Amino acid sequence: MSPDNFDILARLVHRRAGIVLTQDKRALIERRLVPVMRRFGFKDRAQLMRELRLGHEALAxxxxxxMTVNETSFFRDADLFARLGTEILPSLLAARAKEKRLRIWSAACAAGQEAYCIAMMLDSLGLAREGWNIELIATDISAEAIARAERGFYSTFETQRGLSDGDLAVWFRAEEGGHAIASHLRGMVRFRRFNLLDSYGWLDDLDLVLCRNVLIYFDGATKASVLERIAETMAPHGMLVVGETETAPSGLYRALPGGDGIYARVPVRRLKSA
Ligand SMILES: C[S@@+](CC[C@H](N)C(=O)[O-])C[C@H]1O[C@@H](n2cnc3c(N)ncnc32)[C@H](O)[C@@H]1O
Known part of the structure; x- marks a missing residue:
């Protein structure tokens, strides 16, 4: 791919998704274009680039x-999920004890594993029986990932990454080639296609936001804007979880001791006087 074409592609992906493509990944990026060419019936990359320049929306x-990386797994970062179970969820449940309502957002959920793990944890607490209203929202820019998440079917390779036999027995149903998530867990999660660059107006008063392993693909300004807008969607006691290698700015969030990418939202009053 010529430097000019690479530049056109990189600008397009950055404008549409905030994702930064770098020259050192050029071979990988070119490989990712192969299925796209096949899908649109293009004979080569030059034709694809011509159509892109003409503003072919579906192609763009x-x-x-x-260009998205949908890598994920069940209970990715075991230490983090252990802390969610012993520390974070109990403190959020305590904060909502009066209303008995919990709202959680798995942003950039890929094929849904993270959201279903939270659903399993909440299900095992028996909150529904105690009259809790649990809202579990999971979003991703990728239509394909959201379709997979909604279907809730995972190959044996995928279930072997993070799930025990006990988890499979309780929360899944064996099917040809893999396992399907139990229908009551599937019913707990509302999946939706959503670009983190778009308006967050439909999200508010969130107790917990998981935005993990996606900020690393963004440039500094996009990352800052996403984290600022996420803060606005959170309840005053809300918690944010980012990926192990990601960080959130101290003006908006306070890192909890112990690492694991867990942050508390800085109270709004301090935000205003900052
Ligand atoms: C590496 S996966 C992370 C999945 C999961 N959060 C985890 O930590 O395992 C990154 C996800 O971010 C999504 N993504 C990338 N850019 C996005 C954007 N602008 N808006 C929403 N999702 C985006 C990708 O489609 C992909 O599914």
């Missing part, structure tokens, strides 16, 4: 989606 969306 497909190219952008092809």
């Amino acid at each position: 969306a497909c190219v952008t989606e092809a």
